Amino acid sequence: MTTAERAEGTGLRSGWTTGACATAATTAAYTALLTGEFPDPVTIDLPKDRHPSFALATEHLGDGAASAGVVKDAGDDPDVTHGALVRARVTHGEPGSGVTFRAGEGVGTVTKPGLPLDVGEPAINPVPRRFIREHVAAVAARHGGSGDVVVEISVENGAELARRTWNPRLGILGGLSILGTTGVVVPYSCTAWIDSIRRGIDVARAAGYEHVAGCTGSTSEQTVQRLHGLPEDALLDMGDFAGAVLKYLRRHPVPRLTVAGGIGKLAKLADGHLDLHSGRSQVSLESLAARVRAAGGAADLVAGVRAANTALDALRQCQAAGLPLGDLVAAGARETALEVLRGAPVAVDVVVIDRAGTVVGQA
Known part of the structure; x- marks a missing residue:
């Protein structure tokens, strides 16, 4: 595959989305179907004047079908699909049918409303579909084809990889989604995670749920499920992206939101941080000490919180003193959430x- 680009300002390698890989594989396969030869490497056109070339990992021609495979390189992003083999199998379609998409092995099928694809459709997202249609049309124009084709996309071991994604919760069953809006994976941009949060809210709204929960991790998720008995698809794997949940709910409201997480993460939210990642925001022990002082905490407790090793250490000191630091943090986090929601x-x-x-604070 072409040498990946360096993400601006990071020194990290960018990579290519499953959508870009599927487009490259389809382009190579359709070219071979029309000409008998696979272009290798195969070059595609992406937004922002990018024209990456992909080496073919597999190719097969015969029986009225052509297939090609590309190994995904996600660059330096910790992407679950890095190294996955993305294949496209192309056959001629009925005259006038255009491009028909099918889910091959390892690509999921949509089973719940609320996604940008109809129930029953293969989980090949709208932008990758557009890329593939455009490249099919270009190949047809170059080599005298009709552009009426059936494109089946598959991902080796995709069903297994999908268990490590949001797909089962979103109702995308049987495998992965073919994703990407630019074709480029920016390292650590977390775009896919934030997009999954948005799709999770869409699915919950389409299901008519009136209560969703944004949880920082599996422990807080289990606690919320125990408290409220919410169905799995009302639980949003918020991770560090509290802002993504709140901003999307501001535009697409659900009547009730529970925010749940550990004392450290939510102390940062209480201080107005919307990205709770340890590399992008820090717990302010000074702020926790100020909350303890405002709540009437003794001077030695305030000093102890200010000198604490962690937010959890501060919590334990306050528990021993009978002061509800967890409730104070919860109230602050709720205040931040309401500010971001802006009256939604x-x-x-x-x-x-x-x-x-264990629940140590509520608001």
Whole structure:
């Protein structure tokens, strides 16, 4: 495959989306179907004047079908599909049918409303479909084809890889989604995670749910499920992206939101941080000490919180002194959430937990 680009300002290698890989594989396969020869490497056209070339990992021609495979290189992004073999099998379609998409092995099928694809459709997202249609049309124009084809996309081991994604929760069953809006994977941009949060909200709204939960991890998710009995597809794997949940709910409200997480993450939200990643925001012990002071905490407790090793250490000191630091953090986090929601019709409650999943604060 072409040498990946360096992401601006990071020194990290960018990579290519499954959508770009599927487009390259389709282009090579359709070219071979019309000409008998596979272009290798195969070059495609992406937005922002990018024209990457991909080496073919597999190719097969015969029986009225052509297939080609490309190994995905996600660059330096910790992408679950890095190294996956993305294949396209192309056959002639009925006259006037255009491009018909099918899910091969390892590509999921949509089973719930609320996604940008109809129920029953292969999980090949709208932008990759557009890329593939455009490249099919270009190949047809170059080599005298009709452009009426059936394109079946598959991903080796895709069903297994999909278990490590949001797909099962979103109702995309049987495999992965073919994703990408630019064709480029920016390292650590977390675009895919944020997009999954948005699709999770869309699915919950389409299902008519009136209560969703944004949870920082599996422990807080289990606690919320125990407290509220929410169905799995009402649980949003928020991770560090509290802002993504709140901003999308501001535009697409659900009547009730529970925000749940550990004392450290939610202390940062209480201080107004919307990205809770340890590399992008820090717990302010000074701020926790100020909350303890405002709540009437003794001077030695305030000093102890200011000198604490972690937010959890501060919590334990306050628990021993009978001061509800967890409730104070929950109230602050709720205040931040309401500020970001800007009056959207979303009722918010916050649940703070310790590492064992015990509720140590609520607002």
